[in-house]
Amino acid sequence: MSDTNILVVEDDGPIRDLLEAVLHRAGHTFAMAHDGRSALEHLRSAAFDVVLLDLLLPDVTGFDILREMKTTLAPMVRRTIVMTAAAETSLRNSDELDGTWRVLRKPLDIEDLLNEIDACRAQRRRDRQPPVRVEPVATAQRQRTP
Numbered sequence: 184m185s186d187t188n189i190l191v192v193e194d195d196g197p198i199r200d201l202l203e204a205v206l207h208r209a210g211h212t213f214a215m216a217h218d219g220r221s222a223l224e225h226l227r228s229a230a231f232d233v234v235l236l237d238l239l240l241p242d243v244t245g246f247d248i249l250r251e252m253k254t255t256l257a258p259m260v261r262r263t264i265v266m267t268a269a270a271e272t273s274l275r276n277s278d279e280l281d282g283t284w285r286v287l288r289k290p291l292d293i294e295d296l297l298n299e300i301d302a303c304r305a306q307r308r309r310d311r312q313p314p315v316r317v318e319p320v321a322t323a324q325r326q327r328t329p
Contacts, residue, residue, distance in 0.1 A: 186212075186232075187232045187233060187300065188211075188212045188213070188214075188230065188231050188232050188233075189206060189212070189213040189214075189231060189233045189234070189235060189300065190214050190216060190222065190225050190226065190229075190231040190234045190235070191203070191206070191214070191215050191216065191235045192216045192219070192222040192234065192235065192236045192237055192240070192245065192248065193215075193216075193217070193235070193237045193266070194217055194218055194239075194240050194241055195237070196217075198289070198291075199215060199217065201293075202235065203215060205296070205297070209297055209300075211300070218240055218241060218243070219240045219241075219243025219244060219245070219247060219248055220242055222236070222240075222243070222248055223243065223251060226248075226251075226252065226256060226259065231259065231262070232262060232303075232307050233263075233264065233284075233300055233303050233304060233307070234259060234262060234263040234264070235263075235264050235266055235300075236248060236249070236264070236265050236266065237265075237266050237267065238265060238266075238267040238269055239267065239268065239269060246277070246279045249279045249280070249283070250279060253282070260282045260283060261282055261306075262284060262303055262306075262307055263284055264284050264285050264286075264287060264296070264299050264300065264303060265280060265283050265286040265287065266291060266296075267286065267287075267288065267289060268288070268289040284299065284302075284303045284306075285299050287299065
């Protein structure tokens with residue numbers, strides 16, 4: 184069983200069902216949000232290792248969620264995998280996507296998605312590790328020449 188807790192934010196029922204089946208089969212723990220408002224409620228009430236975020240939501244958009252996260256939950260932005268069917272040209276100059284883990288295009292390649300979740304999770308574990316203390320190298324005393 185995985186120790187990765189994932190928030191899935193997806194309004195499209197068939198895609199949400201597919202993600203639920205894939206994450207369940209992979210052994211991940213996850214919560215599902217079908218719109219932006221419920222996604223924000225989940226983010227405010229629980230800790231997640233990874234967020235899978237659709238951008239084109241009917242009420243509060245994925246861009247709105249990212250702006251909120253950058254304001255109140257900044258570390259979560261780095262652990263957000265954006266999933267979108269939006270045209271690439273509309274995303275090119277989008278500053279809102281800065282700092283996210285990855286942007287994946289729909290239709291999703293499930294293997295790529297699972298690989299990105301694993302990579303994001305591995306980075307999260309590295310981030311949790313206490314910093315390694317490096318002792319300064321002792322400088323050799325100079326020998327005096329007579």
